[in-house]
Amino acid sequence: MRAALTQPGWWRALFFTVIAGAFGFGLVIGLRAISGLDLFQTEQTGYPHIVVPAITAPLGFLVGIGCFDYWFRWASGAPTQPEDHSWHGATSWKDYFQVNTDHKVIGIQYIVTTFFFFFVGGLIAMMMRAELAQPGTQIVDPATFNGLFSTHAALMIFVFVIPVFAGIANYVLPLMIGAPDMAFPRLNALSFWMLPVAGVLFLCSYIVPGGAFDAGWTGYAPLSTGAPLGQSFFNLGVQFAGASSVATALNFLVTIITMRAPGMNFWRMPLLVWANLSTSLLVVAATPFIAGVQFMVLFDRLLHTNFFQAAYGGDVISYQHIFWFYSHPAVYIMMLPGFGIVSEVISTHSRKPIFGYRLMALALLGIVVLSYSVWAHHMFVAGMFSWLRVPMMITTLLIAVPTGIKIFSWLGTLFYGKIHLKSTSMLFALGFIVTFTIGGISGVMLGMIPLDIHVSDTYFIVAHIHFVLFGGSVFTIFAGIYHWFPKITGRMYDEKLGRIHFYLTLAGMLGTFVPMHWIGMEGMPRRVADYAAEFGGWNLEISIASFILGAAQLVFLYNMIVSWRFGPKAPSNPWRAKTIEWQVSSPPPIFNFDEIPRVVGGPYEYGVPGARHVIMPGESSELREPERSGVGAPT
Amino acid sequence: MAPRMKGLPLARIFAAIVVLTVVMSFIMLIPNWDGEQASTAAPKIDELLDVMIVLSSFVFSIVMVMLTYALWRWRAKPGDEGDGEPIHGNTRLEIAWTTIPTVIVLFAAAYSWTVLDKIETEDADRMPITAIGQQYEWHFDYPDQGVTSEELHVVTDQQIEVSMRALDVLHSFWVPEWRIKRDAVPGAPGASIDDDFVVTPDKAGAFSLICTELCGIGHATMRAPVVVESQAEFNKWVRTQDPLPKDSAAAASEVAPQ
């Protein structure tokens, strides 16, 4: 028992969570008692005796589970655990529930956790579509409905799309650049463990008085500053998710800049690495803004500061400026890693070098720079001072240029290639080109002020965000998961189920989100539980299509679980790709490489006689036929 | 151009793009996407939409034709495990697909700007109205007529200048048939808030004002009737309305503490 409470792990985590929560609770009650206040302040924006423990308990959890053990010992001068990498690798499923500093274990932890939230968020979406199938109120009342769309979006954005990319990159990126691990493995572990905390905080809002937070994922003040207790859980969840992204982004930056294998100069980095470099630049500079603004809301709620209280001289619109100064870059944080994945997949399965590799990398950097100068396109009708609109319209439309470059370059890559469509990852990558193009086009329309004035805050926006986030980000996530599944699990997945998943997803996606453009333009606002009867027909169609879309994801889930357990063993390089992660076994050895490989050329030298990307240790510099075996390999 | 491009049936690819663009634009220009037009801004905005439909069809056609052509022409034969041709890029092509889209979007921006200018031009004889949103209802003050109402009545072909006020949280004013939308922001209008807009309704009839900014549980049903009528009918209606309370302007900019 004693050992359980002193060794890192779940018992100690539970113990510390309770202790830290009780400490926070006691602190509030104690201070209030000393100050002669009512012990329990239960205005709906108050509840300090719940909010403060909601900060301390998660910290207790992180300490208890073991994220800080090494640092505490080191800081206090106690002997640290020897650097024996005892927390590297996983020998049983139980190891995935412990703090582990191996980037491959962390990658899997990330992916599985984020997909858990994907399915929770998806279930919430199904409930919303059930309610919206007919006009009027049938299943949930308007108050519950507001909670549903707010938690749906918060889960999907903050604990699925943003971190799942960090998870995929965590697994793949160090291997791709020939590094033994990430630059800061313990920080990496901490980044991961903050995620379930964020997701659980979001979900906990369902059980507190007043119900789940319901001011939308955008949490505009002053609706959010006056909202019931659940909103504070949103404010806090965003802090943990945000801290997690910033720490990971720093980790990626340092890893990419300093740990590339000898010979891998910037122009030899695979585009996935470029994409994560760009994403990390966005994350480190933009995320502090959302963290700050959510704290400001929390302070307005609990401490009665007046950041956004117009009656006391606060400025309501400044919330939106700060929020979008993060959240526009965030939409690219949710897209650039996907661009990287698609580049890898398309090049590999069309057996061609990426067309215009350097311009592709520069386009990523162009997007990073422009992303910081377009935020007010979310505020064209917000009543902000009007002079900012036209400059931001121009920058917004200009972002379509680097985005277009990427699309044309992927298409150029297909030309004169040898295109293999057997692999589900390629299907998702090609499907992505179509759906993302549509999302980009509707984005350009929204960037044009007169059109945006009409369709802002309607279902047209819902259509746009799902074309870019589902047709964009989620398609690339699937492409990435299928592409690296053999590498990560050492097993092949079932391509037939993969294809079923793809075609059902594509059909469900189009059926769900295409008609949303039309009803939006015709007059249906977003974020409503009820709507005019004239929209009933399309809404029913949308709901049916969305159930198909939801069911398709169960095919994916089944395929992943069964293939992971029982799939045929994967060869090290089933797709005959050139990048380094495919030159080691599947799954890779615990320490990735016995000796660091040497990079001697670009990453996509398909069809170039005698060209190579990498020379693995122990390999002669002679030309070598890529190793492969028949299983699951494209024919 | 790289010598290899010569092998491409460029004329036919181009023709396919043009045909697809024409067909798509033709089909997509038939529906009246935005619904009834009832303000002078509406036809201008819809025209901009039509131009964008044609431009977007063109862009989408390029992508679709390139994609289907590539998939049809360069699918790997079963058993073929070779590589494609090692083409790394083509500088002229890359310059083209950087500059042409730049020109297109700058055109879109310039055109949008002129439309914006037109729909925001103010007439000298515009009629001021203050639209006040609060959870979950609207009311409208008419300073010139000295009345207040829960319905928005306006005169055909008479420009109105609407000042937006919110008493609690954000709301938003949208009459889809007018194509105009603007948030109501709590707080006194000042340097950071642009609280008014103009619109000229040009079709008599009854419409609905829809709140489009999430404002709480009653958001979905926060609507107000809008009536566009002749000057005579309007005058008659004004006489039946409550007088504007003296302190109304002050009340309108005062905000309940949260």
Ligand code: HEM
């Ligand atoms: C060509 C590129 C794009 C352009 C020009 C563009 C433009 C816009 C504009 C102008 C809006 C604001 C509309 C309004 O609220 O009235 C918007 C909303 C949005 N966009 Fe995009 N967009 C682009 C790509 C993307 C991408 C890649 C993503 C994410 C992967 C994305 C995600 C979103 C989201 C989530 C919103 C809605 C935010 C909200 O109000 O809840 N967009 N976009």
Ligand SMILES: [Cu+2]
């Ligand atoms: Cu944006």
Ligand SMILES: [Cu+2]
């Ligand atoms: Cu509302």
